[in-house]
Amino acid sequence: MKKTQFHRFPAAAFGAAAILVLQGCSSYVSKGITDDGKATEVVFPSVENDAWLKEGTFPNLNNLRAVAPGVTKDQLYDLLGRPHFREGVASPREWDYIFHFRKAGGGVTTCQYKVIFDKDFKAQTFHWLPAGCGDVLASRAVPVAERPAGAAPAAPRKVTLGADGLFRFDGSSLADLLPEGRRKLDALAGEIKSSIKSVDAVRVTGHTDRLGSSTYNNALSLARANTVRNYLAQSGVPAQNVQVQGKGESEPKVQCAQTRRAELIDCLAPNRRVEIEVFGGS
Incomplete structure (x- = not known):
């Protein structure tokens, strides 16, 4: 009987490889994240190349409205679920989501949502791609991204x-x-x-x-x-x-x-x- 050959790898090499696999898409980390949870350059990941949940989700708008500066990762997880991208294992300071919103006249708007955490891992800043997607939180009826061209939202x-x-x-x-x-x-x-x-x-x-x-x-x-x-x-x-x-x-x-x-x-x-x-x- 032929003996099966087992190859030994240095533990350090195995650990480094495991970290690279688990971190996945560390290349899209935003630039210059400060202790108070801001970034000098916000970088959004590629849905096609970086997302593990490419189909995204339809978020509960009331839960999304409850997200505010100071929420913890556990609270954010309860409100929105786990992030949709491979954010890494080395205490990531940002989470990314893919959200879909139904338009009043039919159809769906797709947006990316990024949360950046401070040094204590509490959410502090929030970013949308496209930027106008955030207006869905201000109006349940017709978000800015879904209004007819030229229509301006009423001032609050x-x-x-x-x-x-x-x-x-x-x-x-x-x-x-x-x-x-x-x-x-x-x-x-x-x-x-x-x-x-x-x-x-x-x-x-x-x-x-x-x-x-x-x-x-x-x-x-x-x-x-x-x-x-x-x-x-x-x-x-x-x-x-x-x-x-x-x-x-x-x-x-x-x-x-x-x-x-x-x-x-x-x-x-x-x-x-x-x-x-x-x-x-x-």
């Missing part, structure tokens, strides 16, 4: 509420809402409910000042936005219509240079805010 109605008037200092929960803040949210909820049949979506965005770390401010802004959404839902606004995001200190209204802390805090007040945008409606 925006309400800005100062965080200092909404929450106790450094607070973000329902228990931290101030009486005046509750009255303002009650009035806003009443307005939204009165025209709810024509409201496509409500977007709640939290903002902070620059005091404190960016990680803390991102978490605080998102927590406050979630609290406002929960309050609106308790007041009768359908929760599935409301999307939230926290932008931390990234979009200030004012710049201040005071050296005394109390004066600086007062000056930065306009930056501490919650913005509510209502898409559609009368």
Whole structure:
């Protein structure tokens, strides 16, 4: 009987080969990803060459609207499923998806969606290809990519509420809402409910000042936005219509240079805010 010959490979060589196989398409990694989850150049993979799930999925729009800065990989997995490309095993900082959306008049729009994570692997920035695909989140009826040529979307109605008037200092929960803040949210909820049949979506965005770390401010802004959404839902606004995001200190209204802390805090007040945008409606 002929003996079967077994060839031994160095363990290091086998390990390197395994990593290359598992990482798959590391060549399409975006350039210059920073600790806070941004990229100097966003690179999208090739569906034909790089996707393991080339057919993509039809995402749940309400789940997609719930994706916001600060979500973890586990939370993103629960909302959207595993990424559709071979992202690698060495702690990848981006996930890619292929999504399909049904057009109002028939047919399907196909888009790519990329999520980039910060150094703590929390999602921070989100990108679409083509760029207009993201407008599907703002309108359930006719996304921009599906509107007739030349048709412009209606501008959302925006309400800005100062965080200092909404929450106790450094607070973000329902228990931290101030009486005046509750009255303002009650009035806003009443307005939204009165025209709810024509409201496509409500977007709640939290903002902070620059005091404190960016990680803390991102978490605080998102927590406050979630609290406002929960309050609106308790007041009768359908929760599935409301999307939230926290932008931390990234979009200030004012710049201040005071050296005394109390004066600086007062000056930065306009930056501490919650913005509510209502898409559609009368």
